[in-house]
Amino acid sequence: MKDYNPRIVCFSCKFGWGYLDPHKESLKGVDHWVPVACSGKIDATHILEAFAKGADGILILVCPEGDCHLQDGNFKTEAKVFLLQRILPAWGLDSRRLRVIAAMNPDGEKIPALVRDMASQIAPLGPARLFADSLAAGGESGRDSFPARA
């Protein structure tokens, strides 16, 4: 799949990753970017909706441990991501299509590179299609399969 450029949706916490204008010159190349005030606000529903609407990968940028501006929104969103990473394979989606990074970069300068980085890592999987990711694509096996015949 030459020249295939995965569609990455990036959610980021405004406190840790900047109150940035998505139209800013330095953020060119980040096409689907949703900054939110506290990553705890990122609902599991938003993440699955993004996949249902055609995202190939989703990158979530939260604050480092102990640095949540509120209480522990970052921890809760990380827990959501880990749980979602476990259910995605049941839908035939590789869990690497969802990634969380806990760090801080208040001017958001690193966001485009992180998005590019994720895009290049999941590009070999091809477009996200439900029930399509498999071992053949270099991913983990889709789901717990039926018990094998003895």
Added chain:
Amino acid sequence: MAQKPKVAITWLGACGGCDMAVVDLDAGLLDVADKLDIVLWPVALDYKYQDVQALSDCSLALAIISGCVRNDEHLEIARLLRQKAGLVLALGACACFGGTPGLANFVGRQEILDFVYRDAPTVENPEGTIPQEKSLVNGHELTLPAFHEKVRAIKQVIDVDYFLPGCPPPPHLISQAINAVLAGDLPPKGSALAPRRALCDVCPRNRKKPARLEIHQIRQIHTIETDPDYCFLEEGILCMGPATRSGCGETCIRNNMPCRGCFGPVAGVEDAGTKHLSALASILRTEQYFDLAQLVETIPDPAGLFYRFTQPVSILGKAALKMHPLDKERP
């Protein structure tokens, strides 16, 4: 005497549990039979679909349909009853959300046929016989309804007026629903005829819940002895109560079983699984971030746990159904 309103009760892809819940109306059933003229009820009465076909459109006051839509016969009957009935009530988790049969949507038609007729450890089928839609037996052609690629909830094939969830729904809500229809005392179309609040709100185990719930270890109900007054979550047992609609009568909870979510999500929620998942995410606790992924690893079959009754109507479940448009499903 004025004619009694006509009602049809039927099952599609169902286990019969919902019909048993209707039978469980007990003496109440005589009441129902008094007020209503039951024109179809395959589990109890010998009426035929032809009898329903012969009725004029909208001549039934109510069609009560349990079970999911898995094959062409289910689809045809659902469409027929929609045509003949003024009101359609989806009865039970299968009818409302796809139910446990909806878990089959994590695989497809071919995988199911391969396993059931070829690969299952208990199958002996050297000739590789699999069901055919048409076959010749002694010169007669026999037919079977086409088996669909995926399971659907009833609202995904016909317009549904009301929903009564549960696996099965409790008899008192069934009689309330029938009486509400008879009295014309109904909430807005599309409502569930059950309380709006979450199960935790009415759960007897909610009394002993610490101010801040935290789960450090996931446990299975059969491996520990629980305190009947303690919230299951407090003991690390995954209970779906926080995001499940109440109204079931807390039968499972009172019998030392955590809630599995058969009443579906609370009012206004579309995807039950993400709500179960988020509720759980908010109480998982580890010393380090690092250990969180490991704790999550210890949950057996999370997709099945969160979507046990609602896979076909979930966000990704609906997206997957779009890949198999209903009337083009036959291979």
